[in-house]
Amino acid sequence: MVRVRIAYVVVAALLVPLAGCGGDDDPQNLTVLAAAxxxxxxxELATDFEAGHDGTSVTFSFGSSTDLAEQVADGAPGDVLATADETSMSLVEDAGVTGDIETFATNVLTIVTPADNPAGIESLDDLEGTTWVRCADEVPCxxxxxxxxxxNDITAEPASLEEDVRATLDKVVSGEADAGLVYATDAVAxxxxxxxxxxxxxxxxxxxxxxxxxxxxxxxxxxxxWVDHVASDEGRAILEQAGFGAP
Structure with a gap:
């Protein structure tokens, strides 16, 4: 009987420190997969979120919504997914790995040129005969x-098709292209x-x-x-300042 009691005390003593692990003050990491x-x-939203959640770190994986959705549907780890189209989100929903789905912003397409606009592009019609780029057919942009x-009955062919909207923007910023079709928010950025x-x-x-x-x-x-933070009044104000429209 004494031996049993001693064994119990030893085990209990070992368990006490373990019970203190994983407390609310422990560092937490949130992984967000999001459209480029x-x-x-x-x-910017992460800076505010981390400031209000001591010890929390937000890690991002940005890319094509299509690619990210396919990765998630195949079981890739992550906490939150944000896509730039309903089709990509539907792919993940069909795979049965989503919670409630919310719409939180809108965007429109625009033309961007290098700052000096060397080709003098003022409309879609002016793309003909220039070196211009856009996103690949299968991605949202x-x-x-x-x-x-x-x-707009435009038949001009792009010089290249890029993997996502940021790759498209980079071609213009670097001067490799006379113009690119990107979202209005990318032009703001x-x-x-x-x-x-x-x-x-x-x-x-x-x-x-x-x-x-x-x-x-x-x-x-x-x-x-995090999802609630994005949809909050503060989150919407930051989205609006970046050029996004209301959902």
């Missing part, structure tokens, strides 16, 4: 570009390094952004707090 066009604004070009040329009627191919907490999240409560 959200790069700058999500990083490419699908929107195809719709806008078709709606690029600042004085580009000149933006609006496209009349681009709103007819409005881009909507969707977000959700992923089923594979190891911290679903914190992930939901």
């Amino acid at each position: 066009s959200l790069t700058d604004v999500f990083e 490419g699908k929107v570009a195809l719709a806008v070009l078709a709606g 690029a600042g004085d390094s580009v000149e933006a040329v609006s496209i009349p009627g681009a709103e007819s191919a409005l881009t909507s952004y969707f977000t959700t907490v992923l089923e594979q999240s190891e911290n679903a409560e914190l992930a939901q707090e």
Whole structure:
């Protein structure tokens, strides 16, 4: 009997420190997979989020919504997914790995040129005969570009098709292209390094952004707090300042 009691005390003593592990004050990491066009604004939102959540660090994986959705559907780890189109989010929803899906912003396509606009591009018609680029057909910004070009009867062929909207923007900023078709928010993010040329009627191919907490999240409560932060009044104000429209 004494031996049993001693054994119990030893085991209990070992368990006590373990019970203190994993407390609320422990560092937490949140992984957000997001469309490339959200790069700058999500990083700004993360600064505010981390300031309000001591010990929390937000890590991002930015890229094509299509690629990210396929990775998530295949079981890639992550806490939150944000896409620039409904089709990509539907892919993840069909895979059964989403929570509630929310729409949180909109965007429109625009033309960007290098700051000095060397080719003198003032409309989609001026793309003919220039070196211009857009996103690949299968990614959201490419699908929107195809719709806008078709709606304006533009048959000019791009010099290259890029993997996402930021790769498209980079080609223009670097001077490798006379123009590119990107989102209005990318033009805002690029600042004085580009000149933006609006496209009349681009709103007819409005881009909507969707977000959700992923089923594979190891911290679903914190992930939901991030989603709520993006949709909050403060989050919407930051999105608006970056050029995004309301959902």
